[in-house]
Amino acid sequence: MLGHKLRSYRKKQGISLADLSRQTEISKSYLSYIERNVKQNPSIEVLKKIAAVMDISVEELIGDTWTELYHEEEEELLDEEWVLLIEKAIQEGVSKEQFKHFQEYIKYLKWAEQNKKNGGTLHEQ
Known part of the structure; x- marks a missing residue:
C-alpha cells in the first residue's frame, strides 16, 4: 500500500x-x-x-x-x-537473524507446551 x-x-x-x-x-x-x-x-x-x-x-x-x-x-x-x-x-534495528531466532524460540515454546499437554517431559523428543 x-x-x-x-x-x-x-x-x-x-x-x-x-x-x-x-x-x-x-x-x-x-x-x-x-x-x-x-x-x-x-x-x-x-x-x-x-x-x-x-x-x-x-x-x-x-x-x-x-x-x-x-x-x-x-x-x-x-x-x-x-x-x-x-x-x-x-x-528499531531488529535484524533478520534476530527475527529468525525469535521464531525458533516461539517454535520451542509451542513444542514445550504441546509436550507438556501430552504428558511428556521437555527432555523427550
Whole structure:
C-alpha cells in the first residue's frame, strides 16, 4: 500500500509529517490521509512532489514492492497491523537473524507446551 511505503520512507529519512508538508506544499492532513490509506489514489502531481522531496522516483514510491506482503492469488497474507509491526521492528534495528531466532524460540515454546499437554517431559523428543 502506498501509505505504508510513504510512511516508511519518510521515517527512514527522518522527515516529520510537518516537514514533508512544508517542503511539498501539501497539507499535513492530506499527507496523513495518504499514509493512513484513507486517500488511496493521490494525483501524479502530489506523488511527484513527495518523491522529489524524498529524493526517490515516483515509480519507487508506487511500485509493487509491498504487493507480495498483501496478496498471493488474491488472498490477504498480512493485515495492516502486521505490516506496521514489521516496519517498527525494522526501524528499531531488529535484524533478520534476530527475527529468525525469535521464531525458533516461539517454535520451542509451542513444542514445550504441546509436550507438556501430552504428558511428556521437555527432555523427550
